[in-house]
Amino acid sequence: MVGSLAATLPIPSSVWIARWKPLLQKISALEPELQKLSDSDIRKRSLALRYRARSGEPLSRLLVEAYALVREAGRRKLNMRHFDVQILGGIAMFHHAIVEMQTGEGKTLTATLPMYLYALAGRGCHLATVNDYLAKRDAEWMGPIYELLGLTVGVIQTQMSQNERRKAYAADVTYGTAKEFGFDFLRDRLLLRRIREGQTDVIGAMLGDNGTESGEKPVQREPFFALVDEADSILIDEARTPLIISALPTEEEKLAVECYKWAAKVADQFIEDVDYEYDHEKKTVELTREGRRKARALPKPEVMASVGMFHIYEYIERAIKVARDFIRDREYVVKDGEIVIVDEFTGRLAEGRKWRDGIHQAVEAKEGVEVTVATGQAARITIQDFFLRYRHLAGMTGTARDSAWELRKIYKCPVIVIPTNRPVIRKRLPDLVFGTQEAKWQAVVDEICEMHAQGRPVLVGTRSIDKSEYLSRLLTERGIEHQVLNAHHIEEEAKIVAQAGQKGRVTVSTNMAGRGTDIRLGPGVAELGGLHVICTEMHDAARIDWQLRGRCGRQGDPGTFRQFLALDDELLLKAFGAKKAKKYAEIGKSRPGLFNEYAPIFRKAQKIIERRHFRERRALMHFERERKKMQRQMGQDPYLDTPG
Numbered sequence: 001m002v003g004s005l006a007a008t009l010p011i012p013s014s015v016w017i018a019r020w021k022p023l024l025q026k027i028s029a030l031e032p033e034l035q036k037l038s039d040s041d042i043r044k045r046s047l048a049l050r051y052r053a054r055s056g057e058p059l060s061r062l063l064v065e066a067y068a069l070v071r072e073a074g075r076r077k078l079n080m081r082h083f084d085v086q087i088l089g090g091i092a093m094f095h096h097a098i099v100e101m102q103t104g105e106g107k108t109l110t111a112t113l114p115m116y117l118y119a120l121a122g123r124g125c126h127l128a129t130v131n132d133y134l135a136k137r138d139a140e141w142m143g144p145i146y147e148l149l150g151l152t153v154g155v156i157q158t159q160m161s162q163n164e165r166r167k168a169y170a171a172d173v174t175y176g177t178a179k180e181f182g183f184d185f186l187r188d189r190l191l192l193r194r195i196r197e198g199q200t201d202v203i204g205a206m207l208g209d210n211g212t213e214s215g216e217k218p219v220q221r222e223p224f225f226a227l228v229d230e231a232d233s234i235l236i237d238e239a240r241t242p243l244i245i246s247a248l249p250t251e252e253e254k255l256a257v258e259c260y261k262w263a264a265k266v267a268d269q270f271i272e273d274v275d276y277e278y279d280h281e282k283k284t285v286e287l288t289r290e291g292r293r294k295a296r297a298l299p300k301p302e303v304m305a306s307v308g309m310f311h312i313y314e315y316i317e318r319a320i321k322v323a324r325d326f327i328r329d330r331e332y333v334v335k336d337g338e339i340v341i342v343d344e345f346t347g348r349l350a351e352g353r354k355w356r357d358g359i360h361q362a363v364e365a366k367e368g369v370e371v372t373v374a375t376g377q378a379a380r381i382t383i384q385d386f387f388l389r390y391r392h393l394a395g396m397t398g399t400a401r402d403s404a405w406e407l408r409k410i411y412k413c414p415v416i417v418i419p420t421n422r423p424v425i426r427k428r429l430p431d432l433v434f435g436t437q438e439a440k441w442q443a444v445v446d447e448i449c450e451m452h453a454q455g456r457p458v459l460v461g462t463r464s465i466d467k468s469e470y471l472s473r474l475l476t477e478r479g480i481e482h483q484v485l486n487a488h489h490i491e492e493e494a495k496i497v498a499q500a501g502q503k504g505r506v507t508v509s510t511n512m513a514g515r516g517t518d519i520r521l522g523p524g525v526a527e528l529g530g531l532h533v534i535c536t537e538m539h540d541a542a543r544i545d546w547q548l549r550g551r552c553g554r555q556g557d558p559g560t561f562r563q564f565l566a567l568d569d570e571l572l573l574k575a576f577g578a579k580k581a582k583k584y585a586e587i588g589k590s591r592p593g594l595f596n597e598y599a600p601i602f603r604k605a606q607k608i609i610e611r612r613h614f615r616e617r618r619a620l621m622h623f624e625r626e627r628k629k630m631q632r633q634m635g636q637d638p639y640l641d642t643p644g
């Protein structure tokens, strides 16, 4: 049994690494012997290990030989021999750590080590990625390693049927998104309840055939080992909204749909400070007496006669809030007649996710797409609960240090920082603070032009799709050829990002578009200074800023990055509220030039928001915990009997 490192006090990464060095030496010592073996002998050695694991030998005793075999398989099949630092990362993940390895250090290859070792137990291992494309790419890329070692690989893709999923889960290792793993768990849970409630073949169930009359069976096995890629994104950023499967609408819910639609239509008739008041910090809308009067007077469809005025006020307030705060192509996109949330942290499309408290429906009504009902959840689970169900959990990411406390506290996973294979020579150019947005964007364009003239590739990160497009227009005006990525077409964008290191390339992207794709420098680019990354705004979390900055200077390449800021950036409004933000904006307008002396306030603002988000996540966890406790006492299933 593996001891959990998190049970002990935080121990510096360097101490752990020093402890694991002897293991690394033993793994390396096996190399000459393994290199002499034929492919079929390698497989035999692997199958012998599998036999020992399945006979109950602790996996920790098999680690040295297992990792040596995986290293040899990587060398033979992919021409990539796991670097020593990758072996150390693999050891750490075996011990339930979230490892921090910088961009381009080869996390995909590192993952094969713990995946293989845990897979030997024959109980299934899941590698959770952030999107379908990466799941497929990584499974295909790493497949030859597992195959040589006699293990099978499965991939889960969103559009797959239940049968295809079951097959993929039956493989020794399964790659898929965290979201699909979570939804499959919920669907299985619903199915098992149907089976239990007798809507199924009773004799079949008695024989242990967990299936319905139509032959349906759960797709997943008992959760055993999960390795989470981009662990901070998945375990922290995405953990703020639970995964939800909706139930069929009731009459009441159909009426609610009418109310959403009506409110969306009338929202623009309400005027700020006359009909309603807006609190910038809390982001709440409250109708004034005047506003309420207007709401009562407005004509309404007949069916709404049975809806109380108090509820109608709420529908209107929500519709106004959505009209102001939820901007298309920033907070969300409309894709195939559905609202898809753009993750506010990562700029990535969070398909399948929904805002809570009727906000999602209000946005649907605003965009005129089909309004899905808010209540009637059939099943739900939070990301925290889902991953905590695994017996063994580990993760990897480029940026975990800042979240170490939270990861340790919530997931019981220590964060271990793995040194880079080669020294990092990435350089930070001094931050620049401008008075206004206009001045900032002009300076961004100037810097792009300057770098472009030198032939250096430039990657520009923006916080939202509309800002990417705005910058794109400015660049077109200046005659600079460029590519814009906004996480709409993940696969194509990954290909474009892969080219972002070629001479003279300019790539504008919301922070995370094309994430997980390696940016290799084109010929002659290293001599010019490597890739230059421009960050046009600071994010709500420092971690996200580092994800973007880390895209230059990979694997010891040269590279630079610079942070651009403006005194009217949204970050300040979000952190300090309207009054203080206005003060800064006015200072910004008072004179031309730079305001670099204000640079520290941006980090301060970021810290305020980070703390606020953390409190929100903690509150969600607390609420879920209490709810589950209560439901268990009532004999209910906390994942299925969810209150609306």
Ligand SMILES: Nc1ncnc2c1ncn2[C@@H]1O[C@H](COP(=O)(O)OP(=O)(O)OP(=O)(O)O)[C@@H](O)[C@H]1O
Pocket (backbone or CB within 6 Å): 079, 080, 081, 082, 083, 086, 101, 102, 103, 104, 105, 106, 107, 108, 109, 398, 515, 516, 517, 518
């Ligand atoms: N041991 C190795 N030997 C040779 N090349 C390697 C090795 N490990 C990784 N690489 C190469 O390094 C590159 C980066 O790998 P990978 O995309 O897995 O990085 P990453 O750490 O996941 O980065 P990101 O943070 O962008 O996801 C790949 O092109 C891969 O081929």
